[in-house]
Amino acid sequence: MTSVGAAAPAAGPARRRTLRHRLADRGIDRSLWLVLPATAFVLVLFIYPFIYGLQLSFDPQQGGGPFANYQKFFSDPYLRDTIWKTLRLGLPAALFNVLASVPVAYAMRGRVRGKRTITTLLVVPITLGTVLTAQGLIMYAGPRGWLNKVLTGLHLVDSPVTLVHNWIGVFLSLVITGFPFAFLLTLSYLSGIDPALEKAAATLGAGPWQRFRQITLPLLAPGLAITFTLSFVLAFSVFPSAQMVGKPSGSTRVISIAAYEAAFQQFDYSMGSTIAMIMAVIMLIVIGLVMVWRATLYRGSTGGKG
Amino acid sequence: MATMTEPVSVPGGGPSATEDGVRRRRWGWSALLWIVVAFLFVNLVALVASVVVDSFGKRWFGGWLPEGFTTHWYADAWQEFDLSSVMLVTLEVAVAVVVISVVIGVPASYVLARREFPGKRVLMLLFVLPILVPPITYGIPLATLLYSWHLAGSLSGVILANLVPAVPFVILTMTPFIEQIDPKIEAATRMCGAPTRVVFTRVLTPLLVPGILAACILVLVRTVGMFELTFLTSGPTSTTLVVSLYDAVFSAGIRANQSVDAMASIYTFSMMVLLVIALRFVNPTQLVTRVREEPAE
Numbered sequence: 001m002t003s004v005g006a007a008a009p010a011a012g013p014a015r016r017r018t019l020r021h022r023l024a025d026r027g028i029d030r031s032l033w034l035v036l037p038a039t040a041f042v043l044v045l046f047i048y049p050f051i052y053g054l055q056l057s058f059d060p061q062q063g064g065g066p067f068a069n070y071q072k073f074f075s076d077p078y079l080r081d082t083i084w085k086t087l088r089l090g091l092p093a094a095l096f097n098v099l100a101s102v103p104v105a106y107a108m109r110g111r112v113r114g115k116r117t118i119t120t121l122l123v124v125p126i127t128l129g130t131v132l133t134a135q136g137l138i139m140y141a142g143p144r145g146w147l148n149k150v151l152t153g154l155h156l157v158d159s160p161v162t163l164v165h166n167w168i169g170v171f172l173s174l175v176i177t178g179f180p181f182a183f184l185l186t187l188s189y190l191s192g193i194d195p196a197l198e199k200a201a202a203t204l205g206a207g208p209w210q211r212f213r214q215i216t217l218p219l220l221a222p223g224l225a226i227t228f229t230l231s232f233v234l235a236f237s238v239f240p241s242a243q244m245v246g247k248p249s250g251s252t253r254v255i256s257i258a259a260y261e262a263a264f265q266q267f268d269y270s271m272g273s274t275i276a277m278i279m280a281v282i283m284l285i286v287i288g289l290v291m292v293w294r295a296t297l298y299r300g301s302t303g304g305k306g
Numbered sequence: 307m308a309t310m311t312e313p314v315s316v317p318g319g320g321p322s323a324t325e326d327g328v329r330r331r332r333w334g335w336s337a338l339l340w341i342v343v344a345f346l347f348v349n350l351v352a353l354v355a356s357v358v359v360d361s362f363g364k365r366w367f368g369g370w371l372p373e374g375f376t377t378h379w380y381a382d383a384w385q386e387f388d389l390s391s392v393m394l395v396t397l398e399v400a401v402a403v404v405v406i407s408v409v410i411g412v413p414a415s416y417v418l419a420r421r422e423f424p425g426k427r428v429l430m431l432l433f434v435l436p437i438l439v440p441p442i443t444y445g446i447p448l449a450t451l452l453y454s455w456h457l458a459g460s461l462s463g464v465i466l467a468n469l470v471p472a473v474p475f476v477i478l479t480m481t482p483f484i485e486q487i488d489p490k491i492e493a494a495t496r497m498c499g500a501p502t503r504v505v506f507t508r509v510l511t512p513l514l515v516p517g518i519l520a521a522c523i524l525v526l527v528r529t530v531g532m533f534e535l536t537f538l539t540s541g542p543t544s545t546t547l548v549v550s551l552y553d554a555v556f557s558a559g560i561r562a563n564q565s566v567d568a569m570a571s572i573y574t575f576s577m578m579v580l581l582v583i584a585l586r587f588v589n590p591t592q593l594v595t596r597v598r599e600e601p602a603e
Contacts, residue, residue, distance in 0.1 A: 027423030053447025
């Protein structure tokens with residue numbers, strides 16, 4: 001008994017120290033406090049609003065059961081069709097941006113003369129912003145714009161082509177603002193692939209196409225998946241350009257317009273949140289599909305350190 | 307440029323006929339590619355030019371060029387949209403978002419880059435989500451919440467909303483940057499008896515400065531260009547340039563198209579200045595991965 005009593009004061013700090021050591025062995029120590037502000041921030045300003053929105057979407061302003069908003073959304077074709085319209089714009093635009101950026105980035109990898117200038121030129125459209133792009137499209141590609149003047153002047157077309165205030169206008173706007181971004185990411189992923197791999201393939205007798213198809217593309221696929229996802233996120237919330245160069249009451253009434261109208265024009269926050277939640281679900285489904293596609297292609301790490 | 311990716315040619319052996327053919331074909335492909343790119347670029351330049359020309363034009367009805375040139379649309383737009391205060395708000399929001407997101411984000415990315423701990427993957431997912439989800443999705447509930455907290459419509463509301471994608475963005479760009487700094491440097495500093503504070507201030511911070519600068523500029527560009535979140539949370543005194551530009555297009559009343567163009571040109575010009583500054587500090591090809599450039603052969 002006495003021995004235990006004598007040992008106790010010594011064992012106390014010892015045990016505490018071992019607990020701290022044990023935690024430290026598993027990676028928990030005081031340095032973790034450094035992640036706390038960021039975590040708290042994301043929890044309060046991202047996760048909490050999300051849960052709040054989810055809860056709000058099940059609490060319709062007009063009453064009628066928790067699912068009334070979702071029922072209304074999916075039974076009203078004017079609302080339901082926005083999903084289809086958004087996907088019909090966002091998916092081709094994102095796909096085009098990614099596919100078009102691959103050959104350009106591929107030609108720019110390694111040491112190319114004037115690389116920095118060309119990259120800058122290709123990236124500068126990021127700065128245009130939706131409004132200038134929209135104004136530019138309306139003026140340049142509109143019925144009396146320079147483009148149609150040239151086309152009719154050269155007798156390539158008889159009457160001016162309609163490129164704005166329809167699906168094409170929004171698509172063009174999405175490509176102009178989205179391509180630089182996709183290109184930057186793709187170029188960055190491509191530069192991360194060790195050039196020695198391609199050289200090795202070349203010494204083994206692989207032609208340029210074979211090297212691209214069997215060496216570069218599989219290594220690039222994870223990066224392309226991410227690029228596609230991020231491009232799609234950009235294209236998915238096309239709300240300003242859909243209003244300016246599209247037909248916001250018709251073929252380009254995208255889901256974000258519906259969400260905005262519900263929340264801030266009809267002041268039905270509950271319906272607005274419902275549409276926002278539906279958007280999030282669609283987004284997650286698309287990301288999920290992309291990840292499945294990526295998994296079927298290649299398992300392993302990207303070229304460089306991610 | 308094709309020669310650079312070619313394997314080191316055998317010394318003495320001249321290029322064979324087939325190698326020549328391959329090279330010519332590849333040259334053809336890349337020439338075609340650059341012609342297409344150049345064609346599209348010319349169109350883009352013309353598109354921008356038509357806006358800029360119009361913003362300096364007097365009247366433009368169907369001709370190749372406006373009837374005369376003037377700069378008064380800029381003065382008009384500046385006054386009509388109260389651009390001096392809008393610019394000030396934009397600057398305040400951007401600087402606040404940059405500073406706060408770096409202060410919150412960099413320590414977090416340090417831990418994420420250096421430590422292994424339970425729940426790290428969950429935490430990473432938590433930080434990726436705000437970037438993967440379109441801003442308008444969380445923007446609507448967030449704006450609703452900010453309204454009920456009486457923060458929306460004010461400068462702080464706009465700053466808070468813009469921080470939501472900015473903090474994860476800083477974390478995601480800084481984590482790989484910190485990973486490539488050799489941890490042995492820190493270990494050596496500690497071996498020499500430096501306390502944690504000194505490790506941070508004298509060793510880590512100088513090493514981190516290029517990365518932080520890059521992250522700062524990228525966040526700045528993103529914040530100035532961020533439309534949705536600012537649009538959803540701003541009030542009359544807290545509009546940034548993008549939002550006021552959008553309002554100029556859509557708000558009631560008939561406006562001269564030229565003053566909208568003038569304003570769009572101002573916006574694009576300021577963004578371009580920012581981007582050119584950014585590209586001086588950030589190598590765009592090393593945003594995601596950092597590799598050494600191939601040594602010259």
